[in-house]
Amino acid sequence: MSRPRKSTHIREKLISEGTELLKLKGYHGTGIKEILDRVNVPKGSFYNFFESKEKYVAEIIENYNMEVLKEVDTFIEKSSRNPLEKIINAYSYVIKEIEKTGLTGCLVGNLAAELGDSSKECLFQMKNGVKLWKSRFVSLFQEAQEKNLLRKDISAENMADIFWNSWQGGLLRMKIEGNTEQLEMILDKLLNTLFRN
């Protein structure tokens, strides 16, 4: 097996360190210098890897979307056969992960709040993030409706959207209130009461 090139390795480290810092400090609060220092790369070499900060962050979002999708797919695959339980299990796992790793929230949501439409490159990737998430979850909600687990007077797409939106708001509450109570409440009240048949 050939060893990966050193530059590929540095590029990957810049992406992963950047992801963490962006989650924590946002777009404008994250300095390129801080990331370079962390990865131990000399100042000035950043532009050998990325054309601009904007393109760098857009690539970070793209990478984040793919990671999330991969995790979701693995989880859905190995989890219970019941589509509703798949959703509940996946998000209960997310809450546990958040409690373990820190209350930083969702990269797409955070950057959307901060950047709005000020960066076309990032916006494209944020939009794609929502689309990819929906590509998995609308089907699960639909399957749960077909199995009579969920009500049918609202569409599976609307359910998925309300779930995504509430969750993002719940992540803001988590940041404001310093706990995951709202996330747990959302998971319970939407999936066990409001969406139920």
Add this chain to the structure above:
Amino acid sequence: MSRPRKSTHIREKLISEGTELLKLKGYHGTGIKEILDRVNVPKGSFYNFFESKEKYVAEIIENYNMEVLKEVDTFIEKSSRNPLEKIINAYSYVIKEIEKTGLTGCLVGNLAAELGDSSKECLFQMKNGVKLWKSRFVSLFQEAQEKNLLRKDISAENMADIFWNSWQGGLLRMKIEGNTEQLEMILDKLLNTLFRN
């Protein structure tokens, strides 16, 4: 009537211009210099008015909370007698305002996403913003339950929280997708279907 002192007037302008810029560009993206230029105040005099950027932004959030509360109270007062219609009317009005004035979202939500708990002063005011909003809306949801307009198997507080959370997520979608479709969907599906009796 005595004229307000010039410094009070400048202070107020710093607050109102700062609110607009913060909504648009976030905490780190908003430079003190840009605000001073807008208000036509010489650089360096900022600290005659505010101790630090953090305390300045905390005061902006406090002021924003009060403005929102005042608007909500006026709206609730003059609106229909039906508590459910009060909520629907208030938020339909918000959607119209957003469409008129621009898709900048909610200052509290935006700053929560960007700052997390990195600023104690701001966090206190964000927490207070949610509390003040809830102080009005939990009562409306409760009243609507008492009048049998809304279901009673989930608490009025949970309803208000789900509504706030969904709305904040809907504001993110608005930023990402460039339209208010999600906000309209939330208002309709939560209040006319999911929360209904």
